[in-house]
Amino acid sequence: MEVQQVLHMNGGVGDTSYANNSSLQRTTITKVRPIIEEAISSLYCVSFPKKITIADLGCSSGPNTFLVLSNIIDAVVMKCHQLNHPLPEFQMFLNDLPGNDFNTIFRYLLPSFYEKLNEKKGADLAQCFVAGVAGSFYGRLFPSKSLHFVHSSYSLHWLSQVPQGLQNEMGITLNKGNIYLAKTSPSSVFKAYLAEFQRDFSFFLKLRSEELIGGGRMVLTLHGRRSSYPYNRDCSWEPLAQALHDMVLQGVIEQEKVDSFNLPYYTPSIHELEAIIETEGSFSLDRLEIIDINWDGSEDANEETSAFNSSASAQNVSKSVRAVSESMLASHFGEATIDDLFQKYEQNVVQFQSNGKRKYINLVICMTRKG
Numbered sequence: 001m002e003v004q005q006v007l008h009m010n011g012g013v014g015d016t017s018y019a020n021n022s023s024l025q026r027t028t029i030t031k032v033r034p035i036i037e038e039a040i041s042s043l044y045c046v047s048f049p050k051k052i053t054i055a056d057l058g059c060s061s062g063p064n065t066f067l068v069l070s071n072i073i074d075a076v077v078m079k080c081h082q083l084n085h086p087l088p089e090f091q092m093f094l095n096d097l098p099g100n101d102f103n104t105i106f107r108y109l110l111p112s113f114y115e116k117l118n119e120k121k122g123a124d125l126a127q128c129f130v131a132g133v134a135g136s137f138y139g140r141l142f143p144s145k146s147l148h149f150v151h152s153s154y155s156l157h158w159l160s161q162v163p164q165g166l167q168n169e170m171g172i173t174l175n176k177g178n179i180y181l182a183k184t185s186p187s188s189v190f191k192a193y194l195a196e197f198q199r200d201f202s203f204f205l206k207l208r209s210e211e212l213i214g215g216g217r218m219v220l221t222l223h224g225r226r227s228s229y230p231y232n233r234d235c236s237w238e239p240l241a242q243a244l245h246d247m248v249l250q251g252v253i254e255q256e257k258v259d260s261f262n263l264p265y266y267t268p269s270i271h272e273l274e275a276i277i278e279t280e281g282s283f284s285l286d287r288l289e290i291i292d293i294n295w296d297g298s299e300d301a302n303e304e305t306s307a308f309n310s311s312a313s314a315q316n317v318s319k320s321v322r323a324v325s326e327s328m329l330a331s332h333f334g335e336a337t338i339d340d341l342f343q344k345y346e347q348n349v350v351q352f353q354s355n356g357k358r359k360y361i362n363l364v365i366c367m368t369r370k371g
Contacts, residue, residue: 003161003264004097004136006331009060010323011101019062019104021323023316024297024360025154026064031291032153032221032364033071039217039366040075042286043148044083046215051089052076052148055211057137058155059094061101066113068151073117073128090128095141098134099327106132136160138200142211149217150208156201156222159264163189163196166262173259179244180237180263181230190230197266201273202280209282214371218283223267224363226290232267236295236321236358239348244333246344253333261332263325273363287366292359295349296320310350313357318346 009018054072059065069092080087094105110130117128133141137152138160166174166189175182175189208218225232244261247253268276270288277285296316322342330338352358 003159005099006328007158007264008097008099008101008327010326011061011104013062013104013108016319016322016326017062018060018101018323021316021319022060022062022064024293024295024320025060026067027297027299028221028291028293028362029064029067029071029153031293032219035287035289035364035366036071036151036219037075037078039219039286040072040149041079042368043215043217044076044079044085047148047213048083048085049088049148051091053091053093053146054149054151055093055095055133055142055147057095057141057150057152058158059096059100059105061096061104061109063109064153065094065105066109068153069113069130070117072149072151092128092130093133093142094130095133095135095137097136100134102132102134137207138203140207140210144210145213147208147212147216149219150212151219153221154223156204156220157224157265157267159196159266160200161196162262162264163192165189165192165195175262176259177241177245179241179258179261180235180265181232182238182241183231185231193266194230194272197268197272198276201268201276205277205280205282209280209369212369214369216369217286218365218367218369220365220367221291221362223265224273224290224361225267225269226361228269228271232361235267236317236349236360237263237265239352240321240325240341240345242348243341243344247337247341252340253337257333263328267361268363270363273365277365277367282370283367284370285365285367287364289364291362291364293362294357294359295353296357298357310353313353314346314349317349317353318342321345 010016013019056068135141168174175185178185181190181193244258248255248258277283296313326338
């Protein structure tokens with residue numbers, strides 16, 4: 001699987017689009033907002049740039065894209081007003097892989113963003129410039145020491161490639177019957193996934209250290225896990241693997257197709273992240289927090305007044321997972337399988353949530369570029 005060619009969120013604004021099925025990501029962005037405000041505040045304690053340059057890596061396409069930018073702008077404006085300092089010009093870069101739906105961003109969403117920005121903040125914020133940068137964040141994207149702030153949400157758990165070493169010397173698949181790390185995955189598969197994440201995240205830090213100014217900040221949010229044990233029982237990929245297995249039993253797809261499919265995805269532990277950051281050495285770790293979010297993106301407070309509807313929740317989960325994984329699944333198994341696959345996935349999620357909603361574990365990291 002060539003990840004850069006097949007990985008992208010569903011574009012457009014249709015029923016299966018990422019734009020209409022990203023409430024989970026929106027909830028997470030909202031909860032991370034205070035950490036962004038804190039990072040911006042600390043940045044302005046040591047620097048007062050006339051132009052602040054910001055990059056959102058893995059921006060995708062939809063309302064969440066501009067929610068992130070709005071939150072960052074709000075944080076800068078609030079800090080400048082507190083310090084009685086003139087507002088800077090904003091240079092904001094939106095980055096994602098070339099397959100991302102940049103057309104929807106710039107044709108439909110950007111004009112509305114500018115309009116709302118001017119209505120909300122006034123003419124003093126007219127100097128805000130948004131540009132798109134297509135490319136992998138596992139490569140250089142910006143000139144040296146050109147960025148003040150880097151943000152990324154729900155992107156860095158995606159690896160640059162499917163880990164190597166998932167077959168033995170005889171070419172036999174080691175992770176047979178699984179599409180990710182599972183109870184039945186051998187230790188060599190766990191080691192291969194960890195090694196790939198260590199390489200990728202370390203390289204990501206090195207690249208960003210070259211692009212950020214000294215004292216520049218990063219706030220990163222990605223799926224993770226609490227336990228040191230690599231298998232995550234709350235991983236939403238398990239019911240998808242079951243759905244694929246059901247389709248094998250029905251003769252819709254071949255077992256070999258499932259055995260040869262492994263997701264380029266990894267959920268690190270806090271210890272693994274801390275070790276990589278310390279070893280790479282370019283950043284000081286300011287803050288590392290865990291935020292739990294329901295699979296369907298709903299708020300737990302709502303459940304105090306309404307019973308848990310497992311069917312409605314499973315439908316939301318299925319649409320959310322489809323929006324982020326359909327491109328990879330269709331490339332490998334064929335587009336004709338997708339509707340049936342996610343109908344089965346939705347049914348499996350109902351079973352997985354029979355005792356209540358499952359939660360994603362999100363790791364939120366705030367770092368400062370040394371020097």
